[in-house]
Amino acid sequence: MTSALDRALVEEAARKSALVWVRGPADAPARALWHVWHDGAVWIVGGPDEQPLDGLGLAAGARATVTCRSKDKGGRLVVWPAEVTEPEPGGDAWSAAVAELAGKRLNGRDSADATAARWRTSCRVLRLAPAGAPEQRPGAMPDGPQAAPPRPSPALTRTPVPSGLPVRRRRRR
Incomplete structure (x- = not known):
């Protein structure tokens, strides 16, 4: 059972944050997703021409972990199960949430009605409701660094600096 303070923290953090990081039950890294807080839960939309939800394993009845950042400091504020x-x-419920989502959609190519019609046919609208006490919150954060190691990528290989680039010279004392 969660306390009223924990519920208020989750709601306020989700309302003020433009993005939440969602990790599904699949063994995949958390993904930043835009959302709205509506009717006591985070609502997200994903699919063609929207944010990708594939690979997260978000299905009805599944559990996810949602991370909200602090609006003023930018660091992790609360992590809660959903x-x-x-x-x-x-x-x-779907129509009410879609009205909120369409209103917050940045750079939408369609009108709100056309967006709702497109989402009905080709996208998924998911509700992530808090399902327990926050795993991390102020006063209960883990010790040590929580940074994930970089994922393997050919873009991360180091090569010598090209000879045409200017080189900074070190100041000698």
């Missing part, structure tokens, strides 16, 4: 539900497209 239960994933996928409401029926066109239902009352």
Whole structure:
């Protein structure tokens, strides 16, 4: 059971943050997703021409971990478990959430009505409701660094500096 203070912290952090980091039950790194806080939960939309949700393993009844950052400092503020539900497209809960999502959608190519119609046919709208006490919060943060190591990529290989680039000279004392 969560306390009223924990619920208020989760809600306030989710309302003020433009992005949340979501890690699904799949063994994949957390992904930054834009969202809205509506009806006591985080709502996200993903699919073609929207943010990708593939590889996260977010399905109805699954558990996810949501991380919210601090608006003023930018660091991790609260990490909480969430239960994933996928409401029926066109239902009352779905329609209310889509109205909120479409209103917050930046750089949308369609009108709000066209966006809702496109999301109904080709996208997934998910509700991530808090499902327990926060795992991390102020006063209960883990010790030590929490940075993940870089993922393997050919872009991370080091090569010598090209000879045409200017070189900074070290100051000698």
